[in-house]
Amino acid sequence: MQPTFVTERLMLRPLQLADAPFIQKLAGEKDVASTTLSIPHPYPDGAAESFIAANHERYSKNLGSTFALILKETNELLGCAGMHIVSDYNRAELGYWLGKPYWRHGYMTEAVQRMMEYGFNELKLNRIWAAALARNPASSAVMQKNGMKYEGKLVQHIKKWGEYEDLVYYGITLSEYETALR
Numbered sequence: 001m002q003p004t005f006v007t008e009r010l011m012l013r014p015l016q017l018a019d020a021p022f023i024q025k026l027a028g029e030k031d032v033a034s035t036t037l038s039i040p041h042p043y044p045d046g047a048a049e050s051f052i053a054a055n056h057e058r059y060s061k062n063l064g065s066t067f068a069l070i071l072k073e074t075n076e077l078l079g080c081a082g083m084h085i086v087s088d089y090n091r092a093e094l095g096y097w098l099g100k101p102y103w104r105h106g107y108m109t110e111a112v113q114r115m116m117e118y119g120f121n122e123l124k125l126n127r128i129w130a131a132a133l134a135r136n137p138a139s140s141a142v143m144q145k146n147g148m149k150y151e152g153k154l155v156q157h158i159k160k161w162g163e164y165e166d167l168v169y170y171g172i173t174l175s176e177y178e179t180a181l182r
């Protein structure tokens with residue numbers, strides 16, 4: 001069973017099928033899709049249901065976990081955060097997005113902090129990393145605020161909506177994480 005976590009303002013819980021219309025609405029905004037590599041735009045009917053089913057399967061195969069981020073005060077779904085795990089290397093890649101109305105409240109920084117605790121303390125990972133488009137300072141800030149270090153830039157590594165774009169990479173190891181907590 002995928003766990004549920006509670007932070008100061010958020011609940012991080014497994015995705016449910018009933019989340020699909022909220023995911024479709026929030027992830028369907030162009031500005032949310034614009035800086036991600038996996039959210040289609042326009043967001044097709046059925047894509048949220050497929051995303052939820054794929055994540056349940058991924059969890060059951062120990063390939064990762066995705067959490068719905070719920071604002072405790074109102075019970076609204078704000079967005080999602082997940083990890084893709086490569087268990088041979090005890091390594092996971094973080095990915096996340098929030099609906100636009102919820103940007104700039106520190107919610108993703110708070111959620112990623114709990115995901116990292118889960119990854120290192122409970123899943124016993126050795127490394128957590130993530131990549132962002134170089135033009136996405138908010139995502140880089142979320143990683144930096146959680147102690148992840150800049151590891152470099154891959155120039156014109158992907159093509160997004162017809163344009164080649166640079167990717168920046170951030171990561172943190174278990175020993176760096178433990179040192180930072182001391």
Ligand SMILES: CC(C)(COP(=O)(O)OP(=O)(O)OC[C@H]1O[C@@H](n2cnc3c(N)ncnc32)[C@H](O)[C@@H]1OP(=O)(O)O)[C@@H](O)C(=O)NCCC(=O)NCCS
Nearest residue numbers: 035096097098103104105106107108109132137138139141
């Ligand atoms: C990236 C994203 C998840 C950030 O979530 P968020 O909850 O708004 O982030 P936080 O509020 O925790 O902000 C973290 C820091 O980034 C800073 N920040 C936010 N937007 C910024 C911007 N446009 N430019 C520069 N800094 C920015 C914040 O000021 C904050 O730092 P501070 O606390 O020192 O002020 C959100 O913008 C989003 O969902 N974007 C679209 C999808 C996406 O890009 N996902 C990531 C793919 S790699």
